[in-house]
Amino acid sequence: MPELEKLRTEINDPSFKFFALNIWEDSDPIEFLKENNYGFTLILNADKVAKRYQVNGTPGLFVVDKDKKIIYTRKKGEKPKDVYNAIKKILAED
Numbered sequence: 877m878p879e880l881e882k883l884r885t886e887i888n889d890p891s892f893k894f895f896a897l898n899i900w901e902d903s904d905p906i907e908f909l910k911e912n913n914y915g916f917t918l919i920l921n922a923d924k925v926a927k928r929y930q931v932n933g934t935p936g937l938f939v940v941d942k943d944k945k946i947i948y949t950r951k952k953g954e955k956p957k958d959v960y961n962a963i964k965k966i967l968a969e970d
Contacts, residue, residue: 891942
């Protein structure tokens with residue numbers, strides 16, 4: 877998540893939104909985001925959303941473009957650096 881927050885702040889474009897899904901969580905996700913100064917939009921109790929978009933791991937993450945199109949979904953097993961690089965590549969192509 878630190879890499880994703882770095883990317884979110886690098887983009888610095890309000891037309892791009894980072895949504896974090898809260899799934900299978902037993903702690904306080906809101907407090908976790910606050911404590912770590914993450915600016916993601918958090919979707920609470922997102923188990924149905926995760927199932928719909930086939931999110932099988934945590935943290936679940938989508939990147940949505942200015943047209944409200946999902947341009948990236950974190951896949952199970954992706955390493956933080958791989959997620960960061962994939963999103964940067966997608967945004968560079970846009």
